[in-house]
Amino acid sequence: MSKYALSLAEDMQEINERIGRLASVPFLKEYVDYPGLAENRLALLFVFLCDAGLGSERAKTLCTATGLMQLGLDTHETVKTHYEAGETADRNRQLTVLAGDLFSSHYYHLLAKAGEVMAIRILSESIQVVNEAKMRLYLLEKSNQLTWESYVSLRKTIDTALYIRFVEHFSIDASVEKFWKSLFEQTSAVEGMVGEWEQLQWGQRLPFGFSRYLTPKSDSPVAQVLTSVEAKAMEWLGVCEQMVRSFQSIENQRAVSWVTSRIMHRVSRLKRLVEEL
Template structure:
């Protein structure tokens, strides 16, 4: 890793440590599976805020708060409508709901302490939009009527990047910056989503509720065709991300984002090699 972007990497690592420090609760973790952090999106958000001229301290505060809210939203995804009627299952369900609320409350306290009133308003409004998108996608899937590809990705992007995009829209110093970083957030999130579905199709041999399920709705479509379509979509989006990254001027930002997109390509190529060897 070059010295040019090592400081940014260390600062992002500090943000992630802060999020875990503020969200760790031994009793909750004993009963509830805590979701993994959306590290790449946090890194993008941090790079954006620094590019807008924001201080390191303030950038860390906003990123930490956003990460806490995202954890709260993600952990609520684990709440099941149907579950075993046992004490352990009931406790898991109740604590999963409470854990999500706990993480969300931590973000509010952090921003209030820092007098970041605008950020509280921005994230609160974003949470509402994310939950509305989740409900629309859930109902469409429950009725076996997923929307068009464009509508699907619109909802998926709102769910995955709604918090980060809201911060970008609120703090971008120009329309050009707002458009670039919003698109980059959405495209990288698509890459992660599609690669995750591809891995789930291959290793768990089950169709995830997502773009793969959408593709399978088309009459006559086979699982092999879906996997091929997922691969093509992933490579297409990685190429788009790489093209966007090359337009960046700050060397530190460009280098870090190039490393991120390279990891996506490596992940895909590794999966393809394993598949070919089987």
Template sequence: MSIHGEMDRVIAEIAECARDPFVERHIGRPKTSAFFVKVLYLLLKSFSLPSERIRLHCVATTLLQMGLDLHERVSVEPERAEQGMRSRQLFVLAGDYFSSLFYRFLAERGEIRTISRLSEAVCEVNEAKMELYAVAGSRQVSPPTYLSLIRRIRGSLPSALSDLFHAGKSSDNPWRDLAPDLAALEWLADADIEYPGASIALQSDEMRLELIRSILASVRREAAVIAHPEVRLELIRAIGERFDPYLTEPLAREG
């Protein structure tokens, strides 16, 4: 099977695992970022893992990220209406459900080291979220500070996988910076989840577009040093397909 076919199969499996009639009826179908999955797949393939192990780690890690994203949608505003309280509870429970799938899938296959490392990464994500809420409350957060926190929040899971599978190698790990940069870049381009303080730190769509173009130039340089030739070419292609429109068009959020 071609690399495109393998990635499409993984994306389809994640969508199937994420299907739940009760969740869809009450809060809608959780979104799956095809770009996030492609990055995970190519990251893992660059370490020459077996196809089945790549598939397992892509599915489990994406479900975990979906759980974190659902928790991010839980309103922090006081709720008195029964419907609002119920909606909040459902988002919490749905996030817990997807997070539990990550643990179950990996535990069934004995991937204990991955469970441990991703669990540590979740702690790192939550620490970064706490810092973000603190600086957002000060209303004096700079774009570099804000984006450094977004990189940790959005990129800690793929970065953790890269550290796990790069351990013991003498060469530098190109994914350590590349994975968080790609995650921050996608958030800037999509902004499907609006974190506190974003409007203060980024100020305008023009600033957001300028940051997208700056980070895009960086990730192209970072991707160019990946040693695995097939992964390098596919990643550069995926980056271009996803972000090149922002080089010539005004910023517009995807619907």
């Protein structure tokens, strides 16, 4: 690992620990399954903010707040529409909703304490964008009007709006803004595709999300779906790696390559496990 990647890994560990301390509620952990942190998107945000001239400590504060907000949104997405009847299931649903609200509320307190009024506004606006995209996705899906293009576009918005608002605010020019927005969108799409690949491979879910639109028939064999998912994941990952190589700053190139290498390692591990079956 290069010194740039090692430094980024250490910074991310500190950010993750800050988020963990604020989000750690022993009672909730007993009943709520915490979603994983969006480490790769937070790492990209940290590199971008530092490159934009923000100090390391300020960048960590903004990343911690964004990570808490993302954790809250992701927790709300785990709330099921149907639960088994019973007091325990009802309690778990209510606690999951409350946990998401709790994680989200921490971002405001953290930023207010740091005097980051503009960051509060940025995240508040991005939350509105995320929720509008979620509603649009739901309505299109319910009316059977959701296409591959609209799904990819809305999913990218849902997964990256928190980060892209910072890019729009702190970018020094239009070309920088366009590049970072594309990098966030492309890496989040790859992560989403790889996540579906993993769940489909181990039979945890039927085709969903991206994978529903990659085969011509809804009743296509799972093996065919997996082949399509793998091909698209590798295609998108190749685009990400090409974008990273286009960085003029070698330091940024090596730091951001830490993110793509993490995704590639995840893919390689999945392939290896499949081959060993």
